[in-house]
Amino acid sequence: MNKQVMNEEIEKQLNKFLSNYFEIDNTIYKPDILEEWFKKTNYPGIYYRLGLLYEYGLVKEKAYRQENYYFIEAAKMNYVPAMVHLGEIYLKYSNIEMHKAYEYLEKAANQFNDSKAKYLLGLYYLQYGLYEPSNISLEYGIKFLKEADKLGCEKAKECLNLLKNLSI
Numbered sequence: 008m009n010k011q012v013m014n015e016e017i018e019k020q021l022n023k024f025l026s027n028y029f030e031i032d033n034t035i036y037k038p039d040i041l042e043e044w045f046k047k048t049n050y051p052g053i054y055y056r057l058g059l060l061y062e063y064g065l066v067k068e069k070a071y072r073q074e075n076y077y078f079i080e081a082a083k084m085n086y087v088p089a090m091v092h093l094g095e096i097y098l099k100y101s102n103i104e105m106h107k108a109y110e111y112l113e114k115a116a117n118q119f120n121d122s123k124a125k126y127l128l129g130l131y132y133l134q135y136g137l138y139e140p141s142n143i144s145l146e147y148g149i150k151f152l153k154e155a156d157k158l159g160c161e162k163a164k165e166c167l168n169l170l171k172n173l174s175i
Contacts, residue, residue: 011171122158
């Protein structure tokens with residue numbers, strides 16, 4: 008069984024497991040079960056899901072910033088949804104660490120051709136250009152938005168239409 012087929016099978020099992028693991032009050036009680044599963048499979052999607060469980064407060068023993076640990080670990084293993092999620096977190100919540108948003112999004116966009124990463128990277132350049140206006144920021148922002156649009160990202164298409172209507 009090749010690695011992609013094996014990861015797809017793990018993904019199916021993981022989704023089935025998670026859908027059956029919620030208690031009545033929507034709290035996950037034992038994230039250590041997912042930790043053990045990760046140790047057996049080494050599949051980064053499990054760490055990504057653990058990050059989401061912590062982020063959304065579905066783990067009873069919620070630890071401060073624990074979700075970022077899991078997202079970062081999954082991103083280190085080139086799990087694209089984790090890279091994009093981290094990039095989005097840094098874009099939204101950290102003016103100080105914008106470079107981290109760029110690093111995660113750039114890797115997901117350029118190495119893995121991810122449409123959402125390209126869209127967010129386009130926004131990053133447009134946002135950066137607001138603080139330090141330059142044609143390069145605007146040009147790169149539009150470039151990434153167009154690439155995301157070609158990959159079917161509706162939000163990129165909407166943003167490009169807005170820029171067109173503003174004559175930018």
